[in-house]
Amino acid sequence: MHQLTEFSFSKRFPELPLISAALAEEHPDFVPLSFGFPAKESFLIPLLSEAAVSALQTQGLESLQYTGGTGPKKVNEWIKKRSELRSIQSENENILVTSGSMQAIDLATRTLADPGDHVWIEAPSFFGAIRQFSLAEVELTSFPIDEDGLRVDLVEQALIEAKVKGKPMPKMFYVMPNYHNPTGVNLSLARRKKLAELAYEYNFYVLEDDAYVELSFSGGFVPSIYSFGPERVIYISTFSKIIAPGIRMGWAIAGEQVINKMRMLKSDGSTSVFVQEIVSQFLAKIDFEQHVQYLTSIYRARKDAMVRSIHEYFGNEVSYQMPEGGFFLWLTFPAEVDTSEFMEKSLKNGVGYLDGKHFYLQNDELNHIRLSFTFCDEEQIRRGIQRIAESYNDYKNNREVLEEAL
Amino acid sequence: MHQLTEFSFSKRFPELPLISAALAEEHPDFVPLSFGFPAKESFLIPLLSEAAVSALQTQGLESLQYTGGTGPKKVNEWIKKRSELRSIQSENENILVTSGSMQAIDLATRTLADPGDHVWIEAPSFFGAIRQFSLAEVELTSFPIDEDGLRVDLVEQALIEAKVKGKPMPKMFYVMPNYHNPTGVNLSLARRKKLAELAYEYNFYVLEDDAYVELSFSGGFVPSIYSFGPERVIYISTFSKIIAPGIRMGWAIAGEQVINKMRMLKSDGSTSVFVQEIVSQFLAKIDFEQHVQYLTSIYRARKDAMVRSIHEYFGNEVSYQMPEGGFFLWLTFPAEVDTSEFMEKSLKNGVGYLDGKHFYLQNDELNHIRLSFTFCDEEQIRRGIQRIAESYNDYKNNREVLEEAL
Numbered sequence: 008m009h010q011l012t013e014f015s016f017s018k019r020f021p022e023l024p025l026i027s028a029a030l031a032e033e034h035p036d037f038v039p040l041s042f043g044f045p046a047k048e049s050f051l052i053p054l055l056s057e058a059a060v061s062a063l064q065t066q067g068l069e070s071l072q073y074t075g076g077t078g079p080k081k082v083n084e085w086i087k088k089r090s091e092l093r094s095i096q097s098e099n100e101n102i103l104v105t106s107g108s109m110q111a112i113d114l115a116t117r118t119l120a121d122p123g124d125h126v127w128i129e130a131p132s133f134f135g136a137i138r139q140f141s142l143a144e145v146e147l148t149s150f151p152i153d154e155d156g157l158r159v160d161l162v163e164q165a166l167i168e169a170k171v172k173g174k175p176m177p178k179m180f181y182v183m184p185n186y187h188n189p190t191g192v193n194l195s196l197a198r199r200k201k202l203a204e205l206a207y208e209y210n211f212y213v214l215e216d217d218a219y220v221e222l223s224f225s226g227g228f229v230p231s232i233y234s235f236g237p238e239r240v241i242y243i244s245t246f247s248k249i250i251a252p253g254i255r256m257g258w259a260i261a262g263e264q265v266i267n268k269m270r271m272l273k274s275d276g277s278t279s280v281f282v283q284e285i286v287s288q289f290l291a292k293i294d295f296e297q298h299v300q301y302l303t304s305i306y307r308a309r310k311d312a313m314v315r316s317i318h319e320y321f322g323n324e325v326s327y328q329m330p331e332g333g334f335f336l337w338l339t340f341p342a343e344v345d346t347s348e349f350m351e352k353s354l355k356n357g358v359g360y361l362d363g364k365h366f367y368l369q370n371d372e373l374n375h376i377r378l379s380f381t382f383c384d385e386e387q388i389r390r391g392i393q394r395i396a397e398s399y400n401d402y403k404n405n406r407e408v409l410e411e412a413l
Numbered sequence: 414m415h416q417l418t419e420f421s422f423s424k425r426f427p428e429l430p431l432i433s434a435a436l437a438e439e440h441p442d443f444v445p446l447s448f449g450f451p452a453k454e455s456f457l458i459p460l461l462s463e464a465a466v467s468a469l470q471t472q473g474l475e476s477l478q479y480t481g482g483t484g485p486k487k488v489n490e491w492i493k494k495r496s497e498l499r500s501i502q503s504e505n506e507n508i509l510v511t512s513g514s515m516q517a518i519d520l521a522t523r524t525l526a527d528p529g530d531h532v533w534i535e536a537p538s539f540f541g542a543i544r545q546f547s548l549a550e551v552e553l554t555s556f557p558i559d560e561d562g563l564r565v566d567l568v569e570q571a572l573i574e575a576k577v578k579g580k581p582m583p584k585m586f587y588v589m590p591n592y593h594n595p596t597g598v599n600l601s602l603a604r605r606k607k608l609a610e611l612a613y614e615y616n617f618y619v620l621e622d623d624a625y626v627e628l629s630f631s632g633g634f635v636p637s638i639y640s641f642g643p644e645r646v647i648y649i650s651t652f653s654k655i656i657a658p659g660i661r662m663g664w665a666i667a668g669e670q671v672i673n674k675m676r677m678l679k680s681d682g683s684t685s686v687f688v689q690e691i692v693s694q695f696l697a698k699i700d701f702e703q704h705v706q707y708l709t710s711i712y713r714a715r716k717d718a719m720v721r722s723i724h725e726y727f728g729n730e731v732s733y734q735m736p737e738g739g740f741f742l743w744l745t746f747p748a749e750v751d752t753s754e755f756m757e758k759s760l761k762n763g764v765g766y767l768d769g770k771h772f773y774l775q776n777d778e779l780n781h782i783r784l785s786f787t788f789c790d791e792e793q794i795r796r797g798i799q800r801i802a803e804s805y806n807d808y809k810n811n812r813e814v815l816e817e818a819l
Contacts, residue, residue: 014618052470059465118423142680210420212420239417253477253685271544274518276513276515281661
C-alpha cells in the first residue's frame, strides 16, 4: 500500500464553535433548559401507536414503497387547510413535505443562493439556521430586533444604501415572525407588510420560519408574511413542536418553481411515505384545536413558573420580554456581563442553558441567555433558575472582589 | 405592490431530461419493469406493526424527541455486525445512519468535492447518483465496465495520464461493486484491490455503493473495496431493499473525519430516531438470514421468469449478462437499435422500462434497456417481456420498410 497523503476536503465546512451545554450532564439531577425539546407530556403515544398500526394495516404495501399510499395527499390537505388560518392559499404544487424544517431551510437557501451570494438575517437568530447558511457558503449580514421584531426600517435603509452604492443585494432574508427563537418576540403586522413589499421591490425572497406558530398563549395571531407576498416568500413550519420531533417532518410552502427546485435538491427522496401515513392517520384521530390547547396549557404554566422563579431569584437584576408563545425566554443581564463566564459553574451546579453569543454572527452581545421552558416541569424549572442565580451571584461576587483588588 | 422582476435562482440546477417511463401508466394492466421497487411480498407488515407498537410502548418518550432511545445504538450494532461479513471493521464513530442511501451519496459528494472538482464514475451508472453529482456541480468522467465490472486498468491509465499531463485528478470514484445498477455485473476481487490501491496512490476516495449486497442468488460474496482501503473508501448501503424503501433508512461507513463532515451537512438532523427504534425492534424480531433467503427466493424466481421470457420472445436477437443477484437485468439490442424509439409504443402496449441512455453521461449507448425483475410477479413479467418484444418487432419492421424505401 502507498503512503497516505493528506486529502483536501470540500471548503464548505465552517469553523463553528461546539455548543457546550449539550455535552455536560453528569449532575445526578441535571435541569436541561438548553434545547428546544417539547414536553414529554405532549407526545400522544397511544394515539400514535394506533395510527402506526392502522397505517400499516390499511396502507402498508403502498406506504412501504418509495412513494405511495394515501398519507402524503392527506398530509398536504391538512397543511393547506391549516395554513388558511395564516391567510395562506396553497395548492399541492406549492407544498413540499420535508424531513424537519431545518431541511427546508437548507433546501430553500441552496435553491435561492450560490456560494458568495448574500443572505440577511435577524440579530439574534437561530444558531441552527446560521449553521446551514454557513454550509451553503453565503455571506451573512444581520439586523437588530426590538419588541416588535425585526427592525424593518433598518433593513430598508440598508437596501437603499446597497442599491445606491452598488453593494451586493440579498437573495434571501431569514426571519422568524412568531415567538422568535431565541427572543420570543413577534413581528408586528405593519413590519410584515413592509418586509413583503421590500422583497418585491428589491427582488429577494423572505424565508419565513414559523415553527412555533401554533403555540400561542393568547390564541391570537397575525397574518403571515407569505400572505402579503406569496411570490417572494417561502413559508416553512414543522410537526416537531405539535406532534413530535422524532417523526422528522416539516413543510415548505412557496411558488411552484421554487418548490420544484427544492424537491430536486432533496436527496432523501420523498420524506418517508410510511411516516406520512402514520401522521395522516394521527391527524385524523385527534381534535387538533383541543390538542393545541392542551400543549399551550402545559407550556403557559411552565413559562409562568419560569417567570416567577426569575423574579424570586434575580429580582430586578435581569430583564426579558414576556413570551406570548413558543418555547423560549431570552434573559438579559446587565450590559457588562458575559454569560459564558458562569456557564461552567452552572453546568456543575446542575443546570444547562445556551449562552447568547451563539445567536449572533460575531458574538455581538454577550449578556443574554436562552432558556427553554418546555421540556422541564415546573419544579425542575424553579430549581434550574435557582442554580443559574447561584452561579451568577458567585461570578458577580468574584468579579467585584477582583475589581476591588485591582 | 411593486412589479415583479425575474429572480435569478442558484446556478446549481442541471438540465436533466425527465424519465418518461414514470409518467405513463394509463394502461389498465400496466406492467412496470422500470423502477427498482421491491416485491410487495418482501414487506413483513405484521412484524413491522408489532415493532412499531413495541417501539412506542417501550421507547416512546425518548424516540419521539430529536435524539434518544435505544434504537440508534441498536441499529449501529446491527450495521457493525453485518458489515463484518463484507470484511469491514467499524466503530460507532465510523457509522452514519442516513435517510436512504441516496442521501449518503449526496453527503459524501459534498464532503469530498467542491463545485468544479472532478468525480469519476462507471459507464453506465445509476441515473439517480448522476443527478446528485450534477447538483453538486462536479465535473464527471466515466469509464466502461465489462463482465468483471469497472475496467480498473483504464482508470489507472487515465490517472497516470492525468498526473503526467497535469490534468485534474478525481476527488472521488463512484462504483457499485455488487449487482451493479443497471448492468447487474460484479466487480472482481482483483479489481477491487487494485481500485483501493489506486485511491491510496492517487489520493481520491472510492464511494462504494453496495445497495444490493444482500440479494445474492448464489449466497457467495467477495470482500468489499472498503476492506482493502478503509482510509480512502466510503461504503454505503441501505435498508430499502431488505426492509422497505418507505422507512427511508440507509447508512455510510467511513473514517471518523469524513463521517463528522457528512453529519454536519445532514440538514434533516439525526435520521428519525422514531423510525430507528422501529427498525431496531424489527431486526430483533426476525431471523435475518432466513429473511434474506426468503427475499432472494422471490427474486431468483422472478429473474428466472424474465430470462425464460426473453428467450421465448426475443430468441437470439438480444444479449445480457445473467444477474447473480440484485434487482436488474440489462438487455442489449443490436448496436444500431435506439431503444428510446419503441418506448412510447411499449408504454401504450402496457409495459414500462428505462431506456439505457439515462445511465450514460452523453447518451453514449442507445441500444440497452434496464428491466427490474423484483416488483412484478412472474406472470406479469412474462406479459411485460412479450409486450416489449411486440413493440420492438413493430419498430424493427417499420425501420426495415423505411430502409428499403430509401
